[in-house]
Amino acid sequence: MKEICRKCYLSLYQISQIRSYITDDAACTLVNALVTSKLDNLNSLLYGIPDCKIQQLQYIQNNAARLIAKCKKYENITPILKKLHWLPVSFRIQYKILLLCFKSLNGLGPKYLAELLLPYVPEKDLRSSDERLLTETKTRLKTYGDRAFSICAPKLWNKLPTALRLCTKIEAFKKLLKTHLFKQAFDHC
Numbered sequence: 482m483k484e485i486c487r488k489c490y491l492s493l494y495q496i497s498q499i500r501s502y503i504t505d506d507a508a509c510t511l512v513n514a515l516v517t518s519k520l521d522n523l524n525s526l527l528y529g530i531p532d533c534k535i536q537q538l539q540y541i542q543n544n545a546a547r548l549i550a551k552c553k554k555y556e557n558i559t560p561i562l563k564k565l566h567w568l569p570v571s572f573r574i575q576y577k578i579l580l581l582c583f584k585s586l587n588g589l590g591p592k593y594l595a596e597l598l599l600p601y602v603p604e605k606d607l608r609s610s611d612e613r614l615l616t617e618t619k620t621r622l623k624t625y626g627d628r629a630f631s632i633c634a635p636k637l638w639n640k641l642p643t644a645l646r647l648c649t650k651i652e653a654f655k656k657l658l659k660t661h662l663f664k665q666a667f668d669h670c
Contacts, residue, residue, distance in 0.1 A: 497548055500548060517545065521573060542569070543562075562667075568659065576662055583648075585598055597630055600615060613647055615635035645657050
């Protein structure tokens with residue numbers, strides 16, 4: 482985590498040195514290539530870590546957005562994140578897990594992940610039978626095990642709207658999922 486933060490801040494510093502000489506599109510491309518890619522790399526492993534650690538990554542994303550928008554340190558970052566259409570870090574983590582879950586359920590992901598996801602089959606014929614729910618495994622204590630894909634993916638999946646869970650095309654799912662998470666992230670604003 483410290484190494485990711487260090488590398489991201491170094492990249493942001495380097496981009497800031499040439500920011501006045503490049504266009505907004507070029508700055509956005511550089512930030513995506515050198516910073517956002519580091520934030521997104523293996524971020525599904527960060528699910529369930531303490532909020533203070535997520536906040537460190539969020540500060541990096543906020544600074545990257547400020548660099549692109551050429552705004553002051555104390556300006557509200559929310560409108561800038563909305564304009565760039567960037568999900569906050571915690572929602573990016575959920576996006577990655579849900580995308581892996583979708584791929585696994587539709588035969589597009591690794592078989593070992595698909596084996597971890599069990600469809601919910603009610604004992605009686607219920608309306609929820611057709612909603613493509615997953616069986617949520619109960620854990621006794623809040624531990625690192627709660628961060629496991631087999632535990633967190635069904636919980637996140639079952640919270641999705643039915644239309645999203647029933648989606649079968651990956652491009653449509655990605656678009657709908659990002660829209661859903663974007664609304665969740667910025668509805669209160």
